[in-house]
Amino acid sequence: MEKQQLFDELAREFDLKPADFYFLDLIPLIEVMWMDGKNQESELNILYQFVLEHISYIDQAAGAQAMALA
DSSP states (O other): HHHHHHHHHHHHHOOOGGGGGGGGGOOOOOOTTTTTTOOOOOHHHHHHHHHHHHHHHHHHHHHHEEEEOO
């Protein structure tokens, strides 16, 4: 199955908007965080940093000017 077909299928099944696909990369990290049923502060910090870096990557790929990461 082509990527576009897979995305279209996921969009229909889960009512996803096109912008939602940019954040699918977060799902494995969130799954690992929830394995023990708790979100420790260190895990949340890792997720937060990953989200900032992921958004920066998406912005750069789209040609946006780089912003400083917190």
